[in-house]
Amino acid sequence: MSADKVTNGSERAIGDDGFRAQPKGFATKAIHVAQDPEQWKSMAVVPPISMSTTFKQHGPAQHAGFEYGRSGNPTRDVLERCLASLDNGKYGLTFSSGLGVTTTIITMLSAGDHVVAGDDLYGGTNRLLRQVAMKMNIAVDFVDTTDLAKVEAAIKPNTKLFWLETPTNPLLKVADIEAVCKIAHKFPGVMVVVDNTFLSAYLQRPLDLGADVVMYSLTKYMNGHSDVIMGAAVMNDEALYERLKFLQNAAGIVPSPFDCYLVNRSLKTLALRMERHKSNSLAVAKFLEAHSKVERVLHPGLPSHPQHELAKKQTYGHSGIMSFYIKGGLDESSAFLKALQVFTLAESLGGYESLAELPSVMTHASVPAEQRAQLGITDGLVRISVGLEDVDDLIVDLKQALEKV
Numbered sequence: 001m002s003a004d005k006v007t008n009g010s011e012r013a014i015g016d017d018g019f020r021a022q023p024k025g026f027a028t029k030a031i032h033v034a035q036d037p038e039q040w041k042s043m044a045v046v047p048p049i050s051m052s053t054t055f056k057q058h059g060p061a062q063h064a065g066f067e068y069g070r071s072g073n074p075t076r077d078v079l080e081r082c083l084a085s086l087d088n089g090k091y092g093l094t095f096s097s098g099l100g101v102t103t104t105i106i107t108m109l110s111a112g113d114h115v116v117a118g119d120d121l122y123g124g125t126n127r128l129l130r131q132v133a134m135k136m137n138i139a140v141d142f143v144d145t146t147d148l149a150k151v152e153a154a155i156k157p158n159t160k161l162f163w164l165e166t167p168t169n170p171l172l173k174v175a176d177i178e179a180v181c182k183i184a185h186k187f188p189g190v191m192v193v194v195d196n197t198f199l200s201a202y203l204q205r206p207l208d209l210g211a212d213v214v215m216y217s218l219t220k221y222m223n224g225h226s227d228v229i230m231g232a233a234v235m236n237d238e239a240l241y242e243r244l245k246f247l248q249n250a251a252g253i254v255p256s257p258f259d260c261y262l263v264n265r266s267l268k269t270l271a272l273r274m275e276r277h278k279s280n281s282l283a284v285a286k287f288l289e290a291h292s293k294v295e296r297v298l299h300p301g302l303p304s305h306p307q308h309e310l311a312k313k314q315t316y317g318h319s320g321i322m323s324f325y326i327k328g329g330l331d332e333s334s335a336f337l338k339a340l341q342v343f344t345l346a347e348s349l350g351g352y353e354s355l356a357e358l359p360s361v362m363t364h365a366s367v368p369a370e371q372r373a374q375l376g377i378t379d380g381l382v383r384i385s386v387g388l389e390d391v392d393d394l395i396v397d398l399k400q401a402l403e404k405v
Contacts, residue, residue, distance in 0.1 A: 014234035017301075019317045021359050026086065027271040032234070034081035035264075038383060040288075049261045050074040071249050075257040075315075079264045083222075086267070091181035091241035093248050094260060098197060098217025099124050100253040102233035104215070105161070105193060107247050111137035113160040116184075118145045118175070120168035120375050122217075123364040125195070129163070130368075145175040146307060152183050155190070162192040164211075167311075168200065170323045170359040170383045171375060172298040174307035177314060181210030191240070197221070197350070202274040204315045206247050207236060213244075221319060222349030224273050230255045230263055273352070273388065277320035280394065281386040287395050293332075293402045295325040295380070320386035321349050323359075330379035332405045333358055334350045337382065337402040342389060342397035350387035354394055356384045 007043065013021035036044045066072045074394040076094055084092035097099045102125055109115070117129055119142040129140045145164055162184045166175040177194060184190045193213040194206035197234045200221040206214045216222055218230040235241055248254060278301075285299035299302070299322040300311035326333050337345050343356040347363050357363060360372060360379050367377065386394065 015316070018312045018315070019315055022202075022271075022316050026302045029085045030082065030267045030270055033085040034078045047075060047078045047261070047264060049257050051257050069250055069257070070254055073257050073260070075264070076179065076255065076260045077266075079260045082264060082267060083201075083232050084234050086270075087196075087205050087207050087234040087240075089207050089214070091137055091238070092232060092234045093241070093244055094218070094255050094263075095231040095233070095248065095253045097229050098122075098195075098215070098219060098231035099128060101215045101217075101233050102128055102163075104244060104247045104251060104253055105215070105233070106133050106136075106138070107251060108243060109133075109136075109138050109160055112139075113141045114156045114158040114159060115161045115163060116140075116151070116154045116159060117142050117163040118165050118168055118173075119371070120171045120173055121163070121165050122169045122195070122197075123359070125163070125165075125365050126364075126371075127366040132208065144173075145180060146173050148176065148179055151180055155184070155187055159190055160189065162190060163195070164192060165195045165198075166204075167198050167300055167318075169376065170364060170381065172300060172305070172321070172323055174300050174305075175312075176309045176310055177206050177209040177211060185210070198316060198321050199273055199319050200270060200350075201234075201316050202270055203278070203319055209314060212237065218263050219348065220272065221277070221317070222270065222350075223263045223366065224270070224350055224352060225262070225266055226278075226348065226351035226353065228259045228262050228266075230259050231255050242322070251366065274317075274319060276388050277386060278317045279387070280391045281318065281320040281322055283391045284384070284386050284394055284398065285322055287333065291399075291402060293327050293405055295327050298323040309364050319350070319353075321383070322386070323381055323383045326382055326402075326405065328380055328405065330361075332360075333380055333382055336401050336405050339401035340397055341400070342393055343401075344383065349383075351385070352388045354387035354389060355384060356382060360385050 015021035036043050051137045055066040057063045080092035141154050143150045181192050185194045191212045194211040196214045197217045197220050213235045216232045218232050288294045289297040301318040343354045346355050
């Protein structure tokens with residue numbers, strides 16, 4: 001089915017859970033857009049993997065759409081078109097990792113430019129901005145993007161980029177994408193990028209809310225099988241697309257055809273997987289919130305979350321990622337994590353399996369200690385990625401591990 005045959009339906013309907021109701025057609029797009037068997041001579045229903053690094057030309061500089069594997073590849077092209085459709089975007093680009101996307105976007109800037117970034121970011125993004133971008137004489141200010149007054153106050157004459165995570169990592173703060181975009185776009189030449197890794201295109205679509213670029217670590221929910229490292233960017237502006245496509249090729253930060261095939265395969269079950277992540281995580285969050293050894297749970301689906309109403313307004317639900325404060329410190333959190341049996345103590349998130357980790361010494365260890373303390377990334381803050389297992393088994397596992405604390 002071509003993209004123009006798939007409708008998006010109403011974007012403002014409210015679901016039974018209070019979040020935005022998912023419009024019709026998402027799963028259909030994930031399965032059919034860019035997958036037409038008639039584009040292949042073999043009529044293959046599943047797009048084939050094109051591993052060739054080079055392509056025959058009809059004459060000098062007269063190619064049939066592909067010339068060299070870094071510049072373009074049929075398997076990658078299928079994935080990029082499908083990804084664009086899921087975010088209601090016109091253009092999609094894939095990269096060798098989520099940080100590869102971030103690096104490419106930073107490469108668009110020049111020395112002397114200024115970036116406004118969220119104060120609570122994925123540790124790798126924080127590290128890249130502090131230890132790479134700043135060394136290139138690009139100024140970066142980290143602000144609480146849930147405070148719109150601070151967002152506006154952070155803008156300078158040389159501001160070129162807003163880097164927004166929502167929900168944030170690992171504190172699950174929710175920023176008002178539409179409001180931030182309106183503030184940023186009052187100033188000419190300011191681009192807003194939203195890292196949508198935590199929710200996937202199924203649960204949040206930032207382009208619809210005014211963002212210029214939505215980016216992903218496809219490694220997480222979009223692929224969802226913990227077997228691929230890849231990133232993506234989706235946008236609507238053709239000039240912006242051409243700039244990023246040039247840099248994708250010039251810098252060579254491209255994924256392999258086989259990995260593109262795997263992610264394209266995984267998108268076919270994205271809607272189903274995210275619904276299970278959503279229901280499992282809310283059940284786990286409610287269990288943890290009621291437990292005597294848990295101080296506080298950070299999950300936008302809980303009424304106790306400070307931006308719960310905003311989350312309901314701009315998202316279609318919440319994924320399997322959440323954090324909670326265990327009562328105590330490093331000894332208690334370590335005892336808990338070591339006692340887990342169904343959850344695996346490991347970094348990353350968004351796979352079918354449930355994972356747990358300690359951000360202060362794992363994913364966010366590169367964040368300066370002073371900033372960790374200011375944000376509340378303590379040794380008692382545990383981050384979990386709730387997978388697709390039977391939710392009763394997950395709760396039993398959490399219960400027995402908490403008893404060891």
